[in-house]
Amino acid sequence: KQEVTQIPAALSVPEGENLVLNCSFTDSAIYNLQWFRQDPGKGLTSLLLIQSSQREQTSGRLNASLDKSSGRSTLYIAASQPGDSATYLCAVKKAPGNQFYFGTGTSLTVIP
Amino acid sequence: DGGITQSPKYLFRKEGQNVTLSCEQNLNHDAMYWYRQDPGQGLRLIYYSQIVNDFQKGDIAEGYSVSREKKESFPLTVTSAQKNPTAFYLCASEHLVSGTGLWGNQPQHFGDGTRLSIL
Numbered sequence: 001k002q003e004v005t006q007i008p009a010a011l012s013v014p015e016g017e018n019l020v021l022n023c024s025f026t027d028s029a030i031y032n033l034q035w036f037r038q039d040p041g042k043g044l045t046s047l048l049l050i051q052s053s054q055r056e057q058t059s060g061r062l063n064a065s066l067d068k069s070s071g072r073s074t075l076y077i078a079a080s081q082p083g084d085s086a087t088y089l090c091a092v093k094k095a096p097g098n099q100f101y102f103g104t105g106t107s108l109t110v111i112p
Numbered sequence: 113d114g115g116i117t118q119s120p121k122y123l124f125r126k127e128g129q130n131v132t133l134s135c136e137q138n139l140n141h142d143a144m145y146w147y148r149q150d151p152g153q154g155l156r157l158i159y160y161s162q163i164v165n166d167f168q169k170g171d172i173a174e175g176y177s178v179s180r181e182k183k184e185s186f187p188l189t190v191t192s193a194q195k196n197p198t199a200f201y202l203c204a205s206e207h208l209v210s211g212t213g214l215w216g217n218q219p220q221h222f223g224d225g226t227r228l229s230i231l
Contacts, residue, residue, distance in 0.1 A: 004154065034220060041225075043116075043118075043202055043224045044202065046220065049217065049218075089155070097142075097143050097162040098160075099171075100155075100157075100220060102147075104152065
């Protein structure tokens, strides 16, 4: 069974800092990987989706990379802002229409 | 605006009672999913459906039931057999077929969740 781990569990940084969130998975036979953001008491918002054939995806200040062979993905956030404070979740999928396996998330606090 | 609507936002269940959580999407998505979220744990899949009138069990299906009579609707019933139902329940949907050939590589969209508690 796929196991997804996110490190660190919590992170607190001053505003303006660049930061990296890590995600690792045990089974490298994935179809895609998706990064989500979750605000307290809310659902998940999709940030970036990386197909298994891709190495990275970018959206604004966010950049996600994927190294399938080593079972790792990173989410890079540039010039962090207080509005980035949330829990960030990564999830991997084995096949189309199948479930995502989720990590437990990294809780990010950006201090003004 | 297109999206996923979950209702109610908060739900309370009495002992021995079945309750149903609603999930409706107007995104014309093929696949729909129910996840359960508990503090300190990742989301865990309860049931999913790729097509109308068909669904599959996820990792924690015991004590739950679903139906998929319409493409846009995927209600979840928490039965009295589920002894620890207190959790945050999230519904998601996903487009499986794309004209660009991105089969299964569309982002998964989520509703705002239903928080279920025991009375």
